[in-house]
Amino acid sequence: MGEGLDVARVRGLFPALADGFVHADGPAGSLVPESVAHAVGAAMRMPVAERGGVFPASGRSEALVSGARAAVADLVGGVPAGVVLGPNMTSLTWTFARALARTWRPGDDIVLSRLDHDANIRPWAQLAEAHGVLVRWAEVDIETGELPAWQYDELLTRRTRLVALTAASNAIGTCPDVAAISARAHDAGALTYVDAVQAAPHLFLDQARLGADFLAVSAYKWCGPHVGAVSAHPQLLAQLTPDKLVPAPDRVPDRFESGSHAVELLAGVPAAVDHLAGLCGGDEGTRRARLHRSMDAVARYERELFGQLTGGLHSMAHVQVLGSPIRSTPTVSFTVPRMRPRQVAAELARHGVCAWDGDHYARELFDAIGVNDDGGAVRLGLLHYNTVEEVDRLLDAIAALARPR
Ligand SMILES: Cc1ncc(COP(=O)(O)O)c(C=O)c1O
Incomplete structure (x- = not known):
């Protein structure tokens, strides 16, 4: 087999x-494979300092952050400049919910799904309530466990601002037709926030094909450390205003990242993506090409x-x-x-x-x-x-x- x-x-x-x-x-x-444990341990043994300094230890930290962004971009088919890193998917989703909610107006609506993990429901639902925004629900067929795409034709309105949905259920495994649902959302002028936390360990991800304006993953689900990431187009990120401290960088994607990074854990992110890319299929080609072959075999x-x-x-x-x-x-x-x-x-x-x-x-x-x-x-x-x-x-x-x- x-x-x-x-x-x-x-x-x-x-x-x-x-x-x-x-x-x-x-x-x-x-x-976690030994390679990931080793990468994290090595980062804790070498001289690293906070980012932004002019000495080598600070530069090493910068390199760890860049390495993690590049690895996540390869994993999902995004660009490093659009990868926001954080402690986990849940806290990043709160960050994005607060930032997106600033663009909502009373009477707008958002579409959530009953298939989702609460991390892709509650932040949106609570922010919607606070901003006078209506929540519409996509329902699951209880017999089959499917989330039918056709129901979005009725759920989406000209005031729908966001569709949040999962690429794979963490409870019953269902993979909805995210591409079909995203296409409907985009036709209606809504953004899509796709929870790929459970899809990433099992499937080759292609953010553009999924039509995910925002795509969230969590490295500890795919043999990495406890690090979350959200990938989006840098131009889209540039249009949003997240909560941030005044002296913290205003550039994208950094402005979505509160406080200092767990850089030692970020060192494990490329190691985990390399692990997935190296599971099967040889070492020819770019990491993304190797990921494709490897994840298809997986x-x-x-x-x-x-x-x-x-x-x-x-x-x-x-x-x-x-x-x-x-x-x-x-x-x-x-x-x-x-x-x-x-x-x-x-x-x-x-x-x-x-x-x-x-x-x-x-x-x-x-x-x-x-x-x-x-x-x-x-x-x-x-x-x-x-x-x-x-x-x-x-x-x-x-x-x-x-x-x-
Ligand atoms: C589908 C799904 N989404 C979101 C999360 C939350 O991820 P995190 O623990 O990184 O906040 C989980 C965690 O189990 C999950 O399975």
């Missing part, structure tokens, strides 16, 4: 896999592995899988009647499986499905370091839940 991707070699890159657990908790955060490998997982889950009478989207990342949530998700996760942990339970911050989605009062659902997610044998172990552990204890 996984022609091209040598998973045994890949696993050797991750010291943390030595704990012997099946790490099916990737949607909450991936493990997607093929993960699709097969995920087929094994969902096939197994669907064959178990005591398991209820939430949704079955046509296009998805290898992420699935399920419930077991008469067992709380926390209890299921604890049983899986006893069998050596790391799995999350709860609402996974997909609060709107799980309210719509109706599982929140019962503790949400158990979520399993696969990454390029998971194996066929691990999925077998996982399925055995879930099958064991049906047997009397």
Whole structure:
């Protein structure tokens, strides 16, 4: 399986896999390869100082920031001058929500989706309320887990200022047709803010093809450190006025970045993108070209592995899988009647499986499905370091839940 991707070699890159657990908790955060840990450690050992000084240690910091911008630009198909860096996707989204809301007028509207992680809902919803802006909701088909693109024809108005949506659900994996929805949003004159946090570890991203005016990612989901980034066209950034301290730089993209950077963590961002680009497909061409080949191979490998997982889950009478989207990342949530998700996760942990339970911050989605009062659902997610044998172990552990204890 996984022609091209040598998973045994890949696993050797991750010291943390030595704990012997099946790490099916990737949607909450991936493990880190040695190359990333090394890059972060090296940045902490070398002389670095705050940016903006005239001595070499300060220049090193500047280089770490530039390196991280260039790496994220390669990852998403953006330009380094349009990459805003920050502690995580959530705080950057608050920053952008505040900046964009300054351009909204009472009576305008925005379109949010019930499929999204709360980080791409609440900042917009709260700022909309504060500015007298109406929120319209794109709904999920509860049976399939799809977010149909056609509904945007009715949701968009001539006063829609923003469409915020996810490129992949963190709870049930659904990949909506972002390009089709963005095209409709642009026809209506709205901007798009696309949450690619869960798409980035699994798919080759092309910001222009997705039609994402803003594209958000988070490096700890793709084997990097805890760093968030938003990519946008520098000209678009130049039109916005974020909150900022008076002496802080006014240039783009720096003016969206509050306070000092965690430069040692930024050192891990190029290492993580290099890791993804080097997973498979050789070392010919630019990093972006290598990423394309590598991520295509990763997607093929993960699709097969995920087929094994969902096939197994669907064959178990005591398991209820939430949704079955046509296009998805290898992420699935399920419930077991008469067992709380926390209890299921604890049983899986006893069998050596790391799995999350709860609402996974997909609060709107799980309210719509109706599982929140019962503790949400158990979520399993696969990454390029998971194996066929691990999925077998996982399925055995879930099958064991049906047997009397
Ligand atoms: C789809 C999605 N969006 C946003 C976030 C928030 O990311 P961060 O932790 O970088 O704020 C997450 C985190 O799990 C996520 O899965």
